[in-house]
Amino acid sequence: MPPKIIQTRSSSPWKRRVGACIAKCTVTAGWRTKVCRNVNMEKLQNDYLFPEITTRRFEHIQKYPDAKLISLGIGDTTQPIPNIVTSAMAEYLLKVYKPCFSLWNVKIDSPLNIQKLHKRLNVVLYFQRLVNPYDGLQYSLALSTIEGYSGYGAEQGQQALRKAISETIYRDLGIKDTEIFVSDGAQSDIARLQMLLGSNVTVALQDPTFPAYIDTSVIMGQAGDFQEDSDKYGNIEYMKCSPANFFFPDLSTISRTDIIFLCSPNNPTGYAVSREQLKELVEFAKENGSIIIYDSSYSAYISDDSPRSIFEIPGAREVAIEISSFSKFAGFTGVRLGWTVVPEELLYSNGYPVVKDFNRIVCTCFNGASNIAQAGGLACLSSEGLTAIHGVVNFYKENAEIIAETFSSLGLEVYGGKNSPYTWVHFPGQKSWDVFNEILEKTHIITVPGRGFGPAGEGFIRVGAFGHRDSILEASRRLKNHLR
Structure with missing residues (x-):
């Protein structure tokens, strides 16, 4: 009972x-x-958005067990990671766990044999064997040898990877490798930054926006009570971003806050801020003595001249922190790897460098990203790796074009999908959860209701481009047939 x-x-x-x-x-x-x-946990409204989507997906499968469900909701990548990246990860495994593989009579005495082995046996099998309980003995034996043992790495990340991020992602922008902190993903870094900032800061964020910004603000105690009449938390400055203002807030109407969260290209709207808009934001932050936390996780999808980093803007080093990720850039949603940039010029009101406190947070709360993941990240940033990864990104962008054309053909207003893997579709006069349920019921397609990203998301849905091409085309066919 x-x-x-x-x-x-x-x-x-x-x-x-x-x-x-x-x-x-x-x-x-x-x-x-x-x-x-924790009284702040009680303030949170409902469950976190994406587990709720997963719950509804499960319920739908239970209701329609024979339906072929297509998921265009949670932004989980689907295309295989390029071979050059997985080869680097496999080679790292082979070197570290050489005694383990020798028990399987696998020769790894030369790079050529490593490559031949990788072609015969997909790298995924190595991961499976290493976590397979049946092979636990071999894994344990490897750790008991000099060759097979691997302990802590640098909390801030491997020097080679930090240098590669500096020279590849931020070339000509003056970002030092010592200002880069490698992590297990941008979402984890959001929480670490919130810990750094504490509960006494005031916060502004885009509306709609990625729900982790608002939820971590509530958990940290930065927010007031939830206001039922406005569907907003007290003490949080919601910067409305809609088609009417080209998805960029009117800063003249925004109150001064300590922290400003901004994601570009934005999740969920898919809009990338222009250079002029970002200049305006940096100037706004300097005038108000604020810190911008800039999320550039989707910058690889930018096709026009929109800035890919806030540090392209003069003066940003004095007012901004940038977080980013390999997840959507390189398909590392399961591998987990990201980074945060904290410039040396960014100072608290007492003149103390923020980077020193963030280093303390990282060293206290994090033991460093996986060595295997970092080996893959380093391969991503090689010339061959970048070429392969851009090919995958372009594949998703083509998917986004198909999705955008599909909803446009149904007479709906469609935004995003050009500089982003997300398409933001407007259903005037309808509740976004109702639209979500209708599409799921009629087409067996998972989307994400815009209301989950904030009150300004009401009446919209977010549709992701992460899917195999046949699934995207099938989704397009179903939508055109059932939503006309």
């Missing part, structure tokens, strides 16, 4: 103390600790 849920209100000293933290607390019957729940 499941535990009984009860509402507790009591005049006992301990429960009065709990009540000071939580006015009305839902607990399970039976023994419990005397630790108050």
Whole structure:
């Protein structure tokens, strides 16, 4: 029998103390600790967006077990990682776990044999074998040898990779490798930056925007209570971005805040800010003494002259932090690898360098990205790796064009899809969750309701371009047949 849920209100000293933290607390019957729940967790509205999408997907599969579901929702890449990248990861594995592979009678005595081996046995099999319980003995034996053992790396990332990011991604922008911190992804870095900033800062963010910015702000205690009438949290400055203002906020109407989150190309709208707009934002931050946290995770998708980094703008080094990722750039959604740039010129109000505090956060809370992932990241930034990865990015951009054309042919207003893998589609007068449910029910296609990205996302859906070409074409056919 499941535990009984009860509402507790009591005049006992301990429960009065709990009540000071939580006015009305839902607990399970039976023994419990005397630790108050983080009051900021109670402020969060519903579940995080993407697990909710996953839940509805599962329910739909249960309802229609024979339906061929197409997922254009959660932005998970689908194309294989280029061979040059996986080869570098496999070679690292082969070197580190040489004793383990010798038990399988695998010769790895030359680069040529390594390449031949990779062609015969896909690198995925190595990962599978290393985590297969049946092969746990060999894995353990490898760790008990000098050749097979690998311990902590530098918390900030391998020097070779930091240098490659500096010279390849930020060439001619003056970003030093010591200002780059390699991580396990941009989303993790958002949380680390929030820890760095603390609970006493004020925050502004785009509306709509990636939900991790707002949720981490709430969890850190930067936000006030949720306002039902406005669908917004108190103490958060929502910068509305809509077709009416070309998805860039009117900064003359924005109150001064300590922190400004901005993602370009934006998730979910797909809009990339122009150079003039970004100059305006940097000047706004300098005038107000604010710090911009700039998310450039989708910069590889930019086709026009929109800036790929905020550090292309003069003065940005004094007011900005940039986070980025290999996830959508190189298909590392499962591999997990990203980076954050904190310039030396960025100072707190007392003159102390922000980079020194972020280094302390990283060293305290993170033991460094996976060595295997970093080997792959380094291969991504080679000339051959960049060529291969750009080919995959272009494939997704072609998918986005197909999706945008599909919704346009249905007479809908379509945004994004040019500098981004996301298409932002407007359904006037409709609730975005209703649109999500209708498309799922009629076409067996997963999208993402715009409301999940903020109140300004109501009436929109986000459609991702991550899918195999046959799935994208099939989705286009279904949409045209069922939504006319």
